[in-house]
Every structure is written in structure tokens, then in C-alpha cells.
Amino acid sequence: MPIAESIRFGGSEGQKLDAFREFIKERGLKSTRQRDEIAQWFFRLRGHLNADEIYREIKEISPGIGFSTVYRTMKLLCDSGLVQERHFGDGEALYENVSAHHDHCICTLCGKIVEFENDRIEALQESVAQEYGFRLTSHKMELYGLCPECAKRADQGLTES
Amino acid sequence: MPIAESIRFGGSEGQKLDAFREFIKERGLKSTRQRDEIAQWFFRLRGHLNADEIYREIKEISPGIGFSTVYRTMKLLCDSGLVQERHFGDGEALYENVSAHHDHCICTLCGKIVEFENDRIEALQESVAQEYGFRLTSHKMELYGLCPECAKRADQGLTES
DNA sequence: GTGCGTGCAAAGTATTTGCATGATG
DNA sequence: CATCATGCAAATACTTTGCACGCAC
Secondary structure, three states: OOOOHHHHOOOOOHHHHHHHHHHHHOOOOOOOOOHHHHHHHHOOOOOOOOOHHHHHHHHHHEEEEEEEEHHHHHHHHHOOOOEEOOOOOOOOEOOOOOEEEEEEEEEOOOOOOOOOOOHHHEHHHHEEEOOOOOOEEEEEEEEEEEEEEHHHHHHHHHHHO | OOHHHHHHHOOHHHHHHHHHHHHHOOOOOOHHHHHHHHHHHHHHOOEEEHHHHHHHHHHHHHHOOOOOHHHHHHHHHHHHEEEEEEOOOOOOOOOEOOOOOOOOEEOOOOOOOEOOOOHHHHHHHHHHHOOEEEEEEEEEEEEEEEEEHHHHHHHHHHHHO
């Protein structure tokens, strides 16, 4: 176990940065200014960003940086287990920090994303996996529908048509 | 409710084709040979196909067909609610017939996909959605891990390294 | 110094769009 | 016969790769 579970799930930014540096060293890779800057900045975030958003933000900190470095570093971060890549709806990759297990509720109208956790669902997932002999490593659960605001708006809209 | 739920979930191919034609008429669109051929052929399938696989298969039936027609028709089928688009792992779109609600267990080594249903999980999803005021329309749940064969192979492999 | 990392540009994928022609209601 | 659909090619969006130079170990 190269990176302690306790750090991977919910460690502070500093711990995560250390864990990432350690991961890099273990692989015989090199610690660079760009990798540090992206990682340090990203670990502070909450939410889901695509590659372009990350690139535009990180360019403020690290002006000369290239798009490929962002992709390569995000891939490294995913390999380290500290960050996860997601694909909601369309095929664009969104990155988020791995914290505790959590899943997503996504509004199909306004795109709002609510995160939630449910231990009973997790337990049932494990039992389903056992039933098929699968050894689980991760999961994704996405609930799609209308958020309270959009649902209300949709109901009001119904009276017009 | 333009298309009856009973047809959308688990109707026969013929019922689905009728439902699709009706959907097209409702939208003021036109019924064409290509749309019928793609729909009729696709409704008979089970499993998950990408656009390229669909294109290559449908070309056997409908030689002159274009890639764009496949994409446009699959999008129409998704709009009709009879087919669903999925993105497992990477960002490629996979299409599948909507049957009963079911979810997926995916082997991260060999790519095997097992489908399953679990009413208790569905019920919990509904209660989570209520908690946040969401009105659910659909969901995706994917469990990632090693299938029995790959898990066994991985265990044996461990003794070598 | 060696080898990996970087930034750029170019190449790859997967998907969408513009347009002239053809088919449908 | 007006409108929508088709097939092609070009365009787009997102991501990866090749390469020359630079930096970390």
C-alpha cells in the first residue's frame, strides 16, 4: 500500500501533496515545479473541473504551462489514487479530489451537482458484487433528474403550454 | 406521456418500433428507410455497442448509409427514451436498449460487463433523491473491480512477483 | 551526464455540422 | 412542393503523441 488509505481519503492538502511526491518518487519519476503547482492548487479544490478549466486556472499561477502538462499531471494524480476522473452525461473528463466515497445527483436541466453518501447503498453494492464473484475496487453512482428549482420551474411551465 | 412506460421498459421489438415511429410523428419528423432499419435492427440487440460497431453492422443491411445518419438516429432513439447512451471508463459513447432498470458491474482488466438489478438499491436511491428534493428521471450505477477470472489470475500472478 | 519532463505543434479519436441532393408527408 | 433527411466532407472538441530542448537526480 504505497499511499496510506487514511491520507488518500480526506487528508489535508499538505498530506496529499506529500503523498503525491512520495508516489512520484516510488515510480522513479521526477518532482517538478509544474507538477507541484498543479497538485498543490488542485488539492485545495472541491467540485468537478474539466481539463480546460484546470488549464486556464493554472496558467495564472504558472504562465508558461502547456495543455499537455495539465493532462499528463492529472493522469498522474489519478494513477496516484488521489484524484478521480469522471464522465457525467457527455464524454468530457471531469476531475475531482478523492475524499470519502460519495456519489452524485445531477440536474439534467441546470447541471447542478449535489454530492451524497449512503452507507446502506455501499453495503448493498458490496453484496451484489459478491453475488457475481467480483472484487470491487470502485464504483460510480449517478442519479439524474430535476433539482428542486428546476422541478418547480418545470411545473410552472406546464400551466403555460 | 408520449410513449407508454410499459412499452419503454421491456416491450417487444415490434412494440418499440411502433413507439419510435409514433415519437417521430409527434415531433413532426419523417419516417425514413434508414431510421427504420437502424431502429428495427438495434431493438433486437442486447448489450452495449459504440457508434462504430453500429455503423459497421448497419452497413451490411443498408450499404450506402453514412456515419452521421447513425449518430443522428441514435440520438433520436435516445430522445425517444427507448435507448440509452452510456460512458463506461473512457469517454466513448455506448448505446443500449432500455429494458428494465439495470446497472453494471465492469471488470477493469478484461472489460467484461455483468448486468444486475437490485430493488433495494433503487429504493434507497429514491429516498436519497427525496432528501435533496430531486425528482429523479434516471440513474447510472457502475461497480468497477475484478471479475472472478481476473481476480483469480491476479492472485496467482502475485506469487510470481 | 542521463533520463525524464516540458511546451509546442501536429496527430488522433469521437462526434457534429454545412451543404447539395434526395425522399417524405 | 415545402420540408426534412441523407451522405459526404469538412469542422469541431477533446485528448494524446513526437520531438527538441531543459531540468532534476
